[in-house]
Amino acid sequence: xxxxxxxxxxxxxxxxxxxxxxxxxxxxxxxxxxxxxxxxxxxxxxxxxxxxxxxxxxxxxxxxxxxxxxxxxxxxxxxxxxxxxxxxxxxxxxxxxxxxxxxxxxxxxxxxxxxxxxxxxxxxxxxxxxxxxxxxxxxxxxxxxxxxxxxxxxxxxxxxxxxxxxxxxxxxxxxxxxxxxxxxxxxxxxxxxxxxxxxxxxxxxxxxxxxxxxxxxxxxxxxxxxxxxxxxxxxxxxxxxxxxxxxxxxxxxxxxxx
Amino acid sequence: xxxxxxxxxxxxxxxxxxxxxxxxxxxxxxxxxxxxxxxxxxxxxxxxxxxxxxxxxxxxxxxxxxxxxxxxxxxxxxxxxxxxxxxxxxxxxxxxxxxxxxxxxxxxxxxxxxxxxxxxxxxxxxxxxxxxxxxxxxxxxxxxxxxxxxxxxxxxxxxxxxxxxxxxxxxxxxxxxxxxxxxxxxxxxxxxxxxxxxxxxxxxxxxxxxxxxxxxxxxxxxxxxxxxxxxxxxxxxxxxxxxxxxxxxxxxxxxxxxxxxxxxxxxxxxxxxxxxxxxxxxxxxxxxxxxxxxxxxxxxxxx
Ligand SMILES: Cc1cc2nc3c(=O)[nH]c(=O)nc-3n(C[C@H](O)[C@H](O)[C@H](O)COP(=O)(O)OP(=O)(O)OC[C@H]3O[C@@H](n4cnc5c(N)ncnc54)[C@H](O)[C@@H]3O)c2cc1C
Ligand SMILES: Cc1cc2nc3c(=O)[nH]c(=O)nc-3n(C[C@H](O)[C@H](O)[C@H](O)COP(=O)(O)O)c2cc1C
Ligand code: FES
Numbered sequence: 001x002x003x004x005x006x007x008x009x010x011x012x013x014x015x016x017x018x019x020x021x022x023x024x025x026x027x028x029x030x031x032x033x034x035x036x037x038x039x040x041x042x043x044x045x046x047x048x049x050x051x052x053x054x055x056x057x058x059x060x061x062x063x064x065x066x067x068x069x070x071x072x073x074x075x076x077x078x079x080x081x082x083x084x085x086x087x088x089x090x091x092x093x094x095x096x097x098x099x100x101x102x103x104x105x106x107x108x109x110x111x112x113x114x115x116x117x118x119x120x121x122x123x124x125x126x127x128x129x130x131x132x133x134x135x136x137x138x139x140x141x142x143x144x145x146x147x148x149x150x151x152x153x154x155x156x157x158x159x160x161x162x163x164x165x166x167x168x169x170x171x172x173x174x175x176x177x178x179x180x181x182x183x184x185x186x187x188x189x190x191x192x193x194x195x196x197x198x199x200x201x202x203x204x205x206x207x208x209x210x211x212x213x214x215x216x217x218x219x220x221x222x223x224x225x226x227x228x229x230x231x232x233x234x235x236x237x238x239x240x241x242x243x244x245x246x247x248x249x250x251x252x253x254x255x256x257x258x
Numbered sequence: 259x260x261x262x263x264x265x266x267x268x269x270x271x272x273x274x275x276x277x278x279x280x281x282x283x284x285x286x287x288x289x290x291x292x293x294x295x296x297x298x299x300x301x302x303x304x305x306x307x308x309x310x311x312x313x314x315x316x317x318x319x320x321x322x323x324x325x326x327x328x329x330x331x332x333x334x335x336x337x338x339x340x341x342x343x344x345x346x347x348x349x350x351x352x353x354x355x356x357x358x359x360x361x362x363x364x365x366x367x368x369x370x371x372x373x374x375x376x377x378x379x380x381x382x383x384x385x386x387x388x389x390x391x392x393x394x395x396x397x398x399x400x401x402x403x404x405x406x407x408x409x410x411x412x413x414x415x416x417x418x419x420x421x422x423x424x425x426x427x428x429x430x431x432x433x434x435x436x437x438x439x440x441x442x443x444x445x446x447x448x449x450x451x452x453x454x455x456x457x458x459x460x461x462x463x464x465x466x467x468x469x470x471x472x473x474x475x476x477x478x479x480x481x482x483x484x485x486x487x488x489x490x491x492x493x494x495x496x497x498x499x500x501x502x503x504x505x506x507x508x509x510x511x512x513x514x515x516x517x518x519x520x521x522x523x524x525x526x527x528x529x530x531x532x533x534x535x536x537x538x539x540x541x542x543x544x545x546x547x548x549x550x551x552x553x554x555x556x557x558x559x560x561x
Pocket of ligand 2: 228503521523
């Protein structure tokens, strides 16, 4: 799909908890063409300190209304201003950007792993993977019970496993402490998005369990479409741009010390 | 429709709007957004003789009304450029200019000779002002004798339009401009980025892997404008204005200060269509102020 700069109508902005917001946008071009794992780059208005656009994963697409959504965690000026946007306003968005996750074949068993706001791209991936006929498992990690969001929505597309750092919901510990990752179930692939240390821990597990593993990186970006060369990560073939050659990478291509 | 055509030495530009090196990739990244042929010219990503990996991540930090970068001239070298990039940019019906970088005079010469063989490359922009490389780069642009010497040597091997890109990290930019003019530069472009720095107070660490980097964006515009004005007073060759240009009004300010053309940099990241919007805005401005030719506006500052 060609990338475009568009003003998209905000059709919903739902506060899921104190700092996570689900923003739905109406698109003009067909959203079916957006791949799970791709992202959008949003211009933030009314935030004087926010000069560059802010990248967000596509959370899901809704072909019936031709909409897409993003899940925004308010952590700084830009995301806080964005979380205050109202239905009926417009967002200036460059999309779709980057490459998607590998799609499963029918009958494959896959484990999608999301930590914190890294769960964002997993809804789209889970839905499409289920539509293809994969056996989808979803492992979600958060700090506490109150930080867990969208569990019921994820349950529509697969078997959900949960962890919290403090044990207030699901298994206590990090996602890698969950039994679903102990190697009993043979997954065709782990597909993961979250903080870097978490993705590296998942990558280590993947190596131990000899399981293919994709991670979605969130490097700092200036342009989002491959012209500034600011967002690079080291790969076996030299520096690659996360925005155009990622954000999804197979861990075997990365120079991670795992 | 006013006449927006301008000339930079032998180059004929459809309009004075070009793109700044390192902010427009090789042009093809913008094909989805608009027809690149509409621009006055494009300056491609900085090229070196040999492959360069550039600096480590993080290479970027957002700062008030701008950003710092420390990319460090990541590029695959001139062989790759000739084999893989040149065939893609040959198609453009606009001036295609290569940004030439070296760490020694010999490297600048060798690279220029290779680029000289490429028929569709209309000019080179000699970058003597990159703040993000350890050797060469800005060293050439901050010393008048060195700036003159590299210009002189490159001039000997290049007969198409030679633009020299100046560093703002100097006490007297007009003096450097006069120096490169005296050695045969056909035009000067300014400014490159300002050496700057950002610190994360929480982690007590620098925000860039290289500690210092180059500042660009609207934050630098007033200084860039002042420098363009000073240089335009000092030289007879055309001046290309660069620094924080976000819209047509910014571009007009540079033209009034004496720039014959402008380059748009960081704005391309924030709004990929900036250059096209500026071209439309220039036309609107000229109509409104009853100018039928943009050349009548160059250096038209009312003192
Ligand atoms: C491809 C991609 C997809 C992303 N998807 C999502 C998503 O779906 N939902 C979501 O909420 N966020 C996502 N992010 C992260 C999001 O872009 C940042 O949180 C946002 O840019 C912060 O902007 P701000 O102005 O609120 O924070 P700032 O004021 O700029 O920064 C606040 C703090 O956040 C840190 N920070 C800023 N940018 C990033 C980043 N890219 N990665 C990690 N830390 C950062 C800063 O270092 C600082 O400590 C994604 C990032 C990328 C690159
Ligand atoms: C990410 C980035 C990369 C750059 N790379 C180059 C380069 O390779 N060669 C060069 O001459 N200038 C380079 N520049 C400098 C720009 O061409 C321009 O001179 C500067 O950014 C000021 O203009 P602006 O404020 O419009 O961005 C780069 C700037 C940025 C932000
Ligand atoms: S963000 Fe500019 S190249 Fe990736």
